[in-house]
Amino acid sequence: MKTSHLLWRSLFTSALLLSSCAHPPPPESPPAPPHEAPSSEPEPESAAPSASQEALRRAEATAQELAGTLKTNLVAAMSEQGPEAAARYCSVGAQGLTAGIADARGVSVGRSSLRLRNPTNAGPAWVEAWLAQQGERAADGVETVGRVDTLPDGSQVARVIKPLAIGGPCVVCHGPAESLAPGVRAVLLDRYPGDAATGYSIGDLRGALWAEAAVGGSAPTTLQMFGALRAVMHQGDYGSKVSLGELLAEPGGHGVGALEGLAGEVTFDGGTAWLSTPDGSGAIATTKLEPGAGSDRGVALLAFHRVDAWTTRTLEEPASLAELGDRIRDAATEAGLSLDHPIPFRVEGPFEQLKYHVIDGSKLPAGPSSHDAHKDAGITVEHAAVEATLIGLWSTEHAGIFTHMGDTTHVHVTVAEPLGSGHVDEVRVPTGARLMLPTASRGP
Numbered sequence: 001m002k003t004s005h006l007l008w009r010s011l012f013t014s015a016l017l018l019s020s021c022a023h024p025p026p027p028e029s030p031p032a033p034p035h036e037a038p039s040s041e042p043e044p045e046s047a048a049p050s051a052s053q054e055a056l057r058r059a060e061a062t063a064q065e066l067a068g069t070l071k072t073n074l075v076a077a078m079s080e081q082g083p084e085a086a087a088r089y090c091s092v093g094a095q096g097l098t099a100g101i102a103d104a105r106g107v108s109v110g111r112s113s114l115r116l117r118n119p120t121n122a123g124p125a126w127v128e129a130w131l132a133q134q135g136e137r138a139a140d141g142v143e144t145v146g147r148v149d150t151l152p153d154g155s156q157v158a159r160v161i162k163p164l165a166i167g168g169p170c171v172v173c174h175g176p177a178e179s180l181a182p183g184v185r186a187v188l189l190d191r192y193p194g195d196a197a198t199g200y201s202i203g204d205l206r207g208a209l210w211a212e213a214a215v216g217g218s219a220p221t222t223l224q225m226f227g228a229l230r231a232v233m234h235q236g237d238y239g240s241k242v243s244l245g246e247l248l249a250e251p252g253g254h255g256v257g258a259l260e261g262l263a264g265e266v267t268f269d270g271g272t273a274w275l276s277t278p279d280g281s282g283a284i285a286t287t288k289l290e291p292g293a294g295s296d297r298g299v300a301l302l303a304f305h306r307v308d309a310w311t312t313r314t315l316e317e318p319a320s321l322a323e324l325g326d327r328i329r330d331a332a333t334e335a336g337l338s339l340d341h342p343i344p345f346r347v348e349g350p351f352e353q354l355k356y357h358v359i360d361g362s363k364l365p366a367g368p369s370s371h372d373a374h375k376d377a378g379i380t381v382e383h384a385a386v387e388a389t390l391i392g393l394w395s396t397e398h399a400g401i402f403t404h405m406g407d408t409t410h411v412h413v414t415v416a417e418p419l420g421s422g423h424v425d426e427v428r429v430p431t432g433a434r435l436m437l438p439t440a441s442r443g444p
């Protein structure tokens with residue numbers, strides 16, 4: 001059976017509460033009042049009550065913005081192009097929109113569920129715990145959460161969870177698999193081979209929309225994400241998301257990414273930007289922009305983190321690139337850093353068997369591309385032994401955003417002599433290398 005777009009338009013514009021690959025609550029569930037006060041708000045000890053109120057307000061506003069943006073976009077796609085195109089829209093648009101909102105507001109935000117369609121949507125531990133506590137059930141009676149938590153490093157975060165219920169329009173893409181329109185089913189099968197998010201009925205608890213904001217706004221753990229890896233790889237989205245000048249204005253900038261047009265690699269270390277581009281003769285050209293320098297040049301993808309102070313520890317065992325993620329996790333656990341947030345790191349060498357590449361966007365075929373295609377289209381530099389610094393970010397929450405699937409790190413390197421920088425493909429980190437992690441802060 002074919003459903004006309006007109007029917008979708010009327011279905012979607014006449015329903016009062018429309019859904020999305022986001023989730024506004026269906027009419028039959030008790031909707032949370034739009035500016036509802038947090039349900040629990042323990043009096044914080046190390047910050048004024050107004051600071052925690054402010055953080056809760058930011059978390060709440062960010063959650064609303066994500067809900068509203070996804071809904072607006074989904075409704076437009078549904079009514080203009082039909083459910084199949086809308087499913088495709090959700091599969092390509094939802095991640096980038098979510099990352100963009102989080103970045104613009106400096107608040108972590110996302111959607112999660114016990115039954116995930118996209119594994120990238122797995123929430124941080126506190127969200128997963130809430131989901132597990134609810135279990136599979138009707139959404140009726142599940143309450144919104146708003147609270148302030150103190151992290152092991154002493155800093156505080158405001159956390160908001162909004163339950164998401166299955167409404168009429170949601171079953172178009174989340175109903176029983178055999179009842180989905182063939183076109184929708186095909187899109188979902190193609191994009192989400194492990195899709196667990198079908199089989200829902202109206203009124204079921206689908207999952208949660210969550211947001212977390214640092215109290216005082218200066219927690220040491222705020223990632224700024226510009227663009228998303230999967231949008232670069234799958235959609236060929238190489239456009240500028242932010243200018244180098246804006247980033248150079250921030251003190252303590254630390255980050256890894258790629259230039260607009262995938263014209264080369266960018267690495268931030270201590271507020272300085274290292275840019276490496278193909279020089280046209282098969283080698284790379286590396287330049288450094290000091291903190292505060294002006295530049296209109298655009299960045300297509302960047303995981304960026306402010307770091308005010310580093311704490312150094314010496315590695316007692318050698319590590320391959322693949323093993324580095326585990327070393328960082330262990331050291332961070334020992335240092336009392338939260339593993340729920342991305343962790344910036346530096347490693348000072350000497351290193352052995354270093355192999356890195358600099359992307360050359362002009363050599364990439366148009367459209368989707370693989371990590372290997374990116375490597376092949378780039379220029380590779382190798383050093384059997386070299387003094388250098390690895391610059392990277394660690395996270396278990398950002399697969400497809402700044403780490404490749406299955407990896408916990410995205411690692412670049414800066415080399416002073418012979419001058420160079422780029423994306424690390426192989427390295428042997430010897431015993432004695434100095435691993436640096438942000439100094440755990442006691443909050444503002």
Ligand code: HEC
Nearest residue numbers: 019020021023086087090091094116117118121170173207
């Ligand atoms: C047109 C198809 C479509 C409709 C309608 C739709 N969704 Fe989705 N939904 C998706 C797709 C595709 C994803 C995966 C997006 C991604 O890659 O992040 C998704 C993801 C989600 C997620 C994130 C967790 C996960 O499984 O990855 C939640 C929560 C969710 N949808 C809830 C809802 C709710 C609630 C409704 C109705 C109000 C709804 N969706 C309507 C297609 C849809």
